[in-house]
Amino acid sequence: MRNTSMTLALFAIAMTGMVATAGASGEHSGGHGVANDADVERTISVEAGDMWFDPEDMSIAAGETVQFEITNNGHLEHEFVIGDKAAQEAHREMMQDMMGSSHHEGGHGGHGGHNMAEGEHGGQMPAVTIGAGETKTLIWTAPEKVERLEYACNIPGHYESGMYGTINL
Amino acid sequence: MSRSTIIRHPLSRRQVLKGSAALGLGSAAAMGLSPAWATPWGHSSVYSKGVEEGPEIALAIRREILPIDGKTASTFSINGTSPGPLIRLKEGQDAVLRVTNLLDEPTSIHWHGLILPPGMDGVPGVSFAGIAPGETFTYRIPVRQNGTYWYHSHSGLQEQVGHVGPLIIDAAEREPFRYDREHVLLLTDWTFEDPMSVFRNLKTMEGYYNFQERTIADFFADVRQNGLEQTAEMRGMWAKMRMSSRDIADVTGSTYTYLLNGHSPEENWTALFKAGERIRLRVINGSAMSYFDVRIPGLKMTVVAADGQPVQPVPVDEFRIGVAETYDVLVSPEDDQAYTIFAESMDRSGYARATLAPREGMQAEIPERRQIADRGMEAMSVHMDGMDHSGMSNMEGMDHSNMSASEMEAMGHGDMQGMDHSGMSDSEMQGMASERAKTRENGMLAAGEAQPGSRYGQAGIGINPDERRVLVYRDLKAFTPWPDRREPGRELELHLTGNMERYIWSFDGKKFSEVSGPIHFEKDERLRLILVNDTMMEHPIHLHGMWMELENGQGELIPRKHTLNVKPGERVSALITADAEGSWAFHCHLLYHMDAGMFRVVQVS
Numbered sequence: 050m051r052n053t054s055m056t057l058a059l060f061a062i063a064m065t066g067m068v069a070t071a072g073a074s075g076e077h078s079g080g081h082g083v084a085n086d087a088d089v090e091r092t093i094s095v096e097a098g099d100m101w102f103d104p105e106d107m108s109i110a111a112g113e114t115v116q117f118e119i120t121n122n123g124h125l126e127h128e129f130v131i132g133d134k135a136a137q138e139a140h141r142e143m144m145q146d147m148m149g150s151s152h153h154e155g156g157h158g159g160h161g162g163h164n165m166a167e168g169e170h171g172g173q174m175p176a177v178t179i180g181a182g183e184t185k186t187l188i189w190t191a192p193e194k195v196e197r198l199e200y201a202c203n204i205p206g207h208y209e210s211g212m213y214g215t216i217n218l
Numbered sequence: 219m220s221r222s223t224i225i226r227h228p229l230s231r232r233q234v235l236k237g238s239a240a241l242g243l244g245s246a247a248a249m250g251l252s253p254a255w256a257t258p259w260g261h262s263s264v265y266s267k268g269v270e271e272g273p274e275i276a277l278a279i280r281r282e283i284l285p286i287d288g289k290t291a292s293t294f295s296i297n298g299t300s301p302g303p304l305i306r307l308k309e310g311q312d313a314v315l316r317v318t319n320l321l322d323e324p325t326s327i328h329w330h331g332l333i334l335p336p337g338m339d340g341v342p343g344v345s346f347a348g349i350a351p352g353e354t355f356t357y358r359i360p361v362r363q364n365g366t367y368w369y370h371s372h373s374g375l376q377e378q379v380g381h382v383g384p385l386i387i388d389a390a391e392r393e394p395f396r397y398d399r400e401h402v403l404l405l406t407d408w409t410f411e412d413p414m415s416v417f418r419n420l421k422t423m424e425g426y427y428n429f430q431e432r433t434i435a436d437f438f439a440d441v442r443q444n445g446l447e448q449t450a451e452m453r454g455m456w457a458k459m460r461m462s463s464r465d466i467a468d469v470t471g472s473t474y475t476y477l478l479n480g481h482s483p484e485e486n487w488t489a490l491f492k493a494g495e496r497i498r499l500r501v502i503n504g505s506a507m508s509y510f511d512v513r514i515p516g517l518k519m520t521v522v523a524a525d526g527q528p529v530q531p532v533p534v535d536e537f538r539i540g541v542a543e544t545y546d547v548l549v550s551p552e553d554d555q556a557y558t559i560f561a562e563s564m565d566r567s568g569y570a571r572a573t574l575a576p577r578e579g580m581q582a583e584i585p586e587r588r589q590i591a592d593r594g595m596e597a598m599s600v601h602m603d604g605m606d607h608s609g610m611s612n613m614e615g616m617d618h619s620n621m622s623a624s625e626m627e628a629m630g631h632g633d634m635q636g637m638d639h640s641g642m643s644d645s646e647m648q649g650m651a652s653e654r655a656k657t658r659e660n661g662m663l664a665a666g667e668a669q670p671g672s673r674y675g676q677a678g679i680g681i682n683p684d685e686r687r688v689l690v691y692r693d694l695k696a697f698t699p700w701p702d703r704r705e706p707g708r709e710l711e712l713h714l715t716g717n718m719e720r721y722i723w724s725f726d727g728k729k730f731s732e733v734s735g736p737i738h739f740e741k742d743e744r745l746r747l748i749l750v751n752d753t754m755m756e757h758p759i760h761l762h763g764m765w766m767e768l769e770n771g772q773g774e775l776i777p778r779k780h781t782l783n784v785k786p787g788e789r790v791s792a793l794i795t796a797d798a799e800g801s802w803a804f805h806c807h808l809l810y811h812m813d814a815g816m817f818r819v820v821q822v823s
Contacts, residue, residue: 099394099697100531123394124697125530145533206531209520209548211396211496 088114089188095200097179099123100210102200108217114190117200121179127202127212130176131189134199137213140174141203148205191218265384265402266479266487267299272307272361273314277327279349279371279381280320286380286408287475287482294321294371294381301404301480301504302369302383309364309390315357317349324348324373327357328762328803329385330542331367331526331780334359336800339762341372344803344819348373364389365526366500366544368404375413375506377809380480382406382504387526394697395522395531397548398495405501405539405561405570407474407508417810420468421721427470465718465754466590466679468810469507471568476508478561483571488578493554497574498522499547503539506809509564509756509783511538511681511688512545514557514574515585519547521689525779527765530695537689538564538677540758540783542807545689549574556580564680564756566590591680593754593786658705662746663791665705668692668771669748671789678756678785691770694777700767702795703774706746709791710737714784714806714816716753721814723753723806729815736821737804739796748791751784757811758783761820763802766792781807796822 093115096103100123109115119129130140177187201213270277282295296302307313319325326348328340338357342348349355364387371381384402409416419426481487491497499519501512513519513536521532523546531548539545539561551557556575563569566587573581656664668674674692681688716723724732739745747766749759758781765778769791776793784790799822806816 098392101392101396206520206522206533209496209518209533209550210394210522210531211548 088190089116090114092116092118095119095129095214097121097123097127097129097202097212099125100202100207100212102129102202102212102214104214106215106217109191111191111193111195111218114188117177117187117189118184119177119179119187120184121181124181125207126178126180126204127207128176128178128204129185129187129200130174130203131198131200131216132174133195133197136174137199137201137203137208141201141205141208144203145205191216264400265304265404266481267301267383268297268303270297270303270305272305273311274316275305275313276316276318277302278318278320279325279327281322286410286477286480287484289410291408291410292379294325294376294379296381296383299480300380301406301477302381304402305369305383305385307361307385307387309361309387311361313357313359313361315359316354317357318354319349319351322351324350325376325381326371326373327369328372329357329359329367329369330760331365331544332359332361332385333363333763333765333798336763336798336802339802341762341803344801345762361387363387363526364393365523365528366402366502366546367526368502368504368542368544370504372803375417375809375813377504378409378413378416378506380406380408384500384502384504386500394528395498395520395548396496397498399491400498400500401489401574402479403489403499403501403559403561403572404479405503405505405508405510406477406480407469407505407563408477409469409473409475411473413506413809416469416473417813420810421814424719424721425465427468427472428465466565466593467507467509467563467567468755468808470565471563474508474563474568476510476561476563476568476570478559478570478572481572483569483584486581487572488580489559489572489574490578491551491574491576493552493576494550496548496550499549499559500544501539501547502544503541505541507541509538509540509758510561510570511536511564511677512559512561513537513585513686514549514559515582516557517549517551517574519549521693522546522548524694524777525781527778528697529693529777530697530775532689532693533687534689534693535686536677536681538681538783540756540781540807542758542760542781543779543783556582558582558584560585562587564678566680588680593679662706662709663769665703665793666767666769666771666773666776668769669789669791671750671787672770672791673785673788674770674790676785678783691768691783692772694768694770695772696775696777699774700765700776700778702744702793704744704795706744706793708743709746709748711748711750714749714751714753714757714759716755716811716816718754721810723808723811723814723816725816725818730817731815733818736801736819739794739820739822741796741799741822743796745794745796746791747794748789749782749784750789751786754786756783756785757816758807759805760807761794761802761804763798763800763820763822764794764796766794768792798822 090113095117097119121127175187175189177185179185195218198216199213200216201208277296280295282293284291284293284300293300317327326340326342336345338359339345367385369383369385370377384404475482479487503510518533521534523529525544537545554576556573559572559574561570571584656667658664675690677688677690712725715727722729751757760781766782767776767778768782769776782790782792802820804818804820805812
């Protein structure tokens, strides 16, 4: 994780002028789509493994506030990020760029924030990073006017190995 | 015990039919008909030469005239095809493989990468006596691993005439990736010459297959770039070594046709997919002598396994595959279009090609081949230690400002004390960083640390790392530590040596015929094998019967491999748990190097 602060700094520079601030690589507070405990209508348990999510798809009503409880049963660190396919891809490319080419050290360690657009309506990408063996929660309100989103792990190679699922709204 | 001398026709009717279908296949392709390997939707088109499912499999080896690249070829076929059928086993099975020799000479099959009893390893003179003409040998293999492997003859030069095939073991448990479809991509190098005459040519005339020697035009180009003095000096050094800086491979596209699943670039074997699918490509380099650089322009490939062992996923644009290595990659073509699978030989003298397409008959652009690279300082670094330096007094004063990072990293450090490093960036220095690696009290490096002199951050000669993202050994990282966590109890250093002029290849300067006995591993010891390449060529070094954990600097997550590529001048190391009692082959997997003497027996007792 030695790279985290440097990575975040780079990230912040890269994102200047786009979105105001990003939190650390863990849970974000505030911003669109992130609600608080009181609004939670139901809890959805998600298992994260190497390299998959279980379930691989779920249905959430537009406007519904849910709490994701994500347990990482894999050997590696994973993230759980919500956004549309294009935003996930942009986030993925950025993370790979930040880690440098595969020729440089850094591996799958530190990575930056997620203040990419969740969908067309803008705002941050709700995200949480879960270490191996950990359980983390994320409270999120589903947006209106979006039909389909993805939850994904964008640590380089993880999405490509199949670590994503579909949210039907 | 598992040997039978009863001569009977081992082919089932089904196999005979398949054999004749395979015979018809090439001619159908030649006539422009829909090729036989095109299967309707819903069926697997994993591999074009047929599949034999375990646990009980019968294989028959015979000499057979088959079409290759539309021409008549004298092959050694396995169940009627060359390369042979895909052998598919399941983890946990006890496989029984009956191999019948219908040749007029002895043969064998070695199951490359499998951990198995020593008597089942298939190396004549080491693990068994070989399979005599007319005999059937029964291999009994407890299958306790999974992944992408291959099999091939371990007798003489038979591998060169297509006595090879893919071997896949399906995992008992969920693998760390998911996919919708898979294809096997078996790379081989075919020659219409008799392999014995290839070997004779190599023995009698160095550079026989190298037509890419430097020309007078190159000389003037070098002078413009490097100045007269330095150019003359470099040329003089190569001349002293009786090599051309363009000897990238011994045997080249001047005799080889590079094949993918047995098909030439013109035949354009097609791997089918549907847009949106994730496809697992199991890439096997079953060549006798050829390294390949593999890419699929327009698609990112995510490397998920190396030598059959899962690795943390690495997204790349290209990877180099040494002889006998395997890599599993995932691709996700989103568009309904054709993509070229392009495997360029390392010396740029040719390529294998196939197409990944949603339908038969499609093709995409074939990339331009890159220029052959020159072996620069890289190849010379080791030789500067061993050679007479009197002719090189200018070395210290040389201006290195034009050197590339790879050349810089490649250099031996000892000779370069006077060098001016001021122009080097941090990344260029990374090859030297390994010297700061952790050392234990006994002076040995801690397990998993990269050796000084290793170049795991480089793909090797002819690759420009700035052009695209290329896999390097340092990227390979296991998911969890391998079971034996002990530090090595000792180090065993072996030098890869050769005499290009006489085409002698050896370990520690001794051919196999010159050594008095095997290399001894103490049963259950944990040791570090250090390989130092004193030659100017890459060597893929293969240990039978035990894994080599490649110390690529990934600490406790170092990957394990059955074949290690050692670049010219490089020093690499691997940890070995000597848990497999018996005699095992250990050799360079370049076929003619092995035959020339780069071979040893390792005895574990």
